[in-house]
Amino acid sequence: MSEGRWINGIVFGLMTLLLAGILWTPYDPYEQAFFDLRISGSSMEHWFGVDRLGQDYFSRIWRGAGNSISFALLGSLGALLVSALLLMAERMGGSLLGQVVRTLVSFGIALPAIFIGLLVVTFMERGASSLALAIGAAGVPFAFRQLRVIWSELNATAYVEASRAIGGSICHRFVFTIWPNLWPQLLGLWKLVFAFALLELSALTFLGLAGDPNWAELGTLLRAGQGLLLHSPAFVIWPGVALCSVLGMVRLIRS
Template identity: 30%
Template sequence: MNAPVRRRRRRLPLNVLLGLGLATIVVAVAVLAPVIAPFDPMRMAAGPRLAAPSLAHLFGTDEFGRDLFSRVVRGAHLSLGIGLAAVVAGLAVGGLIGLVAAFAGRLVEAVLLRVIDLLYSFPDTLIALALVAFLGPGLVNATIAIAVSLVPFYARVAYSLAVAERAKPYVEAARLAGIGSGRLVRVHVMPNIGQSLIVMATLGFSSAILSAAGLSFLGLGVQPPSPEWGAILASGRNYITKAPWILIFPGLAICMTVLAFNLLGDSLRDLADPRRTAPQRAGA
């Protein structure tokens, strides 16, 4: 083993601990948001308008006098909920498509791969924007749009992993024993690729949160007065010189969350197999 690989492995536990620690903080804040938030996040005139950060209002107040700390904390609950729902749905649908493409025969494989490649050629944010423009703005529609935008990525990942398993001797032995494709995938293939899919889901989680914030910032996602991070940024952009804290704190929350899950996902992927490379999209 060469020196760079040894140094990389020595650094790996620190990356895992850092990513896990940051992710734990973000998740804890999201779960405990109703307890941590000192004010109702949608209560107007909780303090003076555009008040600077202070002991009474840790992150200051917005243009309606709403407590910004309460809104950012409750926004964690909302943003993580959107990300989790989108990733679970996208992984379920995309994973199924990838597995079907790998084990359903050459014709089905060729057709599904061409469709996946076509969708994969578009940025996931563009797909989400087109879908939410068609479905209309809102929490549910934004979640559906983000989930659909993640499907090509997870389909490609699942297909790549399934093809690698398909070439292994145990698959040929199972086919010779008369095991059907459905049972083969369910009993033998899925347990072997499940860990890698979960790791890639962790990486896709940060992309889903960024997409949700972007849609809300453009007015196509979660609608005001809901305290979603992107929506808070959109409402504060007119006060960037007068009250920059309205943009600073939700922006830091987004950065910390994305960094946490990217670190965690990268570290878990390296732990699972340092030599393995998987297809990635920009922002994932």
């Protein structure tokens, strides 16, 4: 248990540090102030070099990682919240509403997540808010299916049946019987949904659906660096390393 808390402390500390890039970076990630150093390598002043627009690349990676994490966090939490509401509607809304919910989710499962995201972004004005909505909507079918399985398994356990048999209220059963066993599995589900949301966000922005092509986000940075892959591969390597590092850190979180 102490080892898990130690690992979680390191992971959350690193995540907080990356999120701090939204508020502060060594240089303005959008200021084109270093045209004389364009497409340059690392130096003491510019650790990751300067991109083709004269922007400090370390500042852009830091801001991009913070943006990616924040929007993936919003999308994943939104997907879990909507999934929980749909599960309540299925369980408490009668057979007809339950069938409607299951049909809609089955239809969503049949569609690739990237396609759902593309649909949302296509019919909305391109921008950060539409991207957050897109990755949240794309994660709902998977999150609902998994949450439904978890809930069904927990609700059928012997200790829940015992609590029901002795006359425990729904609230009492949830707080004292179901929740202590639910939250570790819910954390594991969130890790999966967050990873999907992060990859979905980066895929959509890599395809040029961010609205602003110069927005500091890991997908847009990968897209911008793609043209420099043979000349200066570092402009692709660094955002790729940042993306893989965030995914790896989330994987290390313990319940």
